[in-house]
Amino acid sequence: MPERVLVTDTVTVFGSLDVERAVLEPLGLDLVPAPATDEATLAREARSATALLVVYARITEPVIVAAAEAGCRVIARCGIGVDNIDVEAATRHGVQVTNVPDYCLDEVADHTLALLLCAARGVVQAASEVREGAWQVPRGGIRRIQGRRLALVGIGRIGRRVGARARAFGLEVIGFDPYLSPWDLEGVQRASSLVEAISEADFISLHAPLTPENRHLIDAAAVAAMRRAPVLVNTARGGLVDLEAARRGLEEGRLSALALDVTEVEPLPADHPLRRHPRALITPHMAFYSEEAEHELRQRAAEEVARAVRGEPPRCPVNDLGSRARG
Secondary structure (H helix, E strand, O other): OOOEEEEOOHHHHHOOOHHHHHHHHHHOOEEEEOOOOOHHHHHHHHOOEEEEEEOOOOEOHHHHHHHHHOOOOEEEEOOOOOOOEOHHHHHHOOOEEEOOOOOOHHHHHHHHHHHHHHHHHOHHHHHHHHHOOOOOOOOOOOOOOOOOEEEEEOOOHHHHHHHHHHHHOOOEEEEEOOOOOOOOOOOEEEOOOHHHHHHOOOEEEEOOOOOOOOOOOEOHHHHHOOOOOOEEEEOOOHHHEOHHHHHHHHHOOOOOEEEEOOOOOOOOOOOOHHHOOOOEEEOOOOOOOOHHHHHHHHHHHHHHHHHHHHOOOOOOEOOOOHHHOOO
């Protein structure tokens, strides 16, 4: 009987298993889509799984326990973050967790700059007015981009790419990342604190992971520290921004615009005031997407399963199993 790979929600998200099958079926693996993604169903299906391929489904400890008892070798996340996987439980039960931290980097950087430029230039509002029959050149509210300041909060692979693109537009770039040492970013000033980074910024772009420590990093106090009514861009994690504090910042003139690809609750509720706010530009968590990036993501996640089955070390391990590692 072939070994089973439990595919929690790939078909629902991507529409097929073509990419995954091309990688895994030559190894004799049987890809089995889960009939549902609730905890009870996943725990039942995981009892006979050699590996789990996961996109958004929550992988809780009961699911992990069932998988571990079946000899599961890896839980491969089809994405960068692992917020939906109980990594600590996986480590306790000796199950490797992997992710794909190096896909869609250019896509997210490009989308970040697109949001920034659209917000700064009033592109969406102007285009909407033209579509409705108007033809009016703005008077006020749009300033030259060159020479203004961008604050990057979090400077990893994507933050670096955003900084490089921003400098090409003539922006002055300042960065805050307490975990980056040494500081090796040419042409990017280093801020010693979040307040120092954002207080004199014209644009703020978030590129930090979401942790318990930085949830609502941009809160009422942070908004109050912004002196230049910046455009706030978030293509990282929705929980980094307290949306109510940001909304009040728009109303009070402390923020000139919000440009978001992620929100703490997704989709943003249909009656949320930011859906209709004239200075809020919100896209549906799409910054990661291109046809090429999606293919890379799926292939690299499937390749982690293949490595685990062949007994090879993972390319991108999330947890360190140490002596618990399986052969």
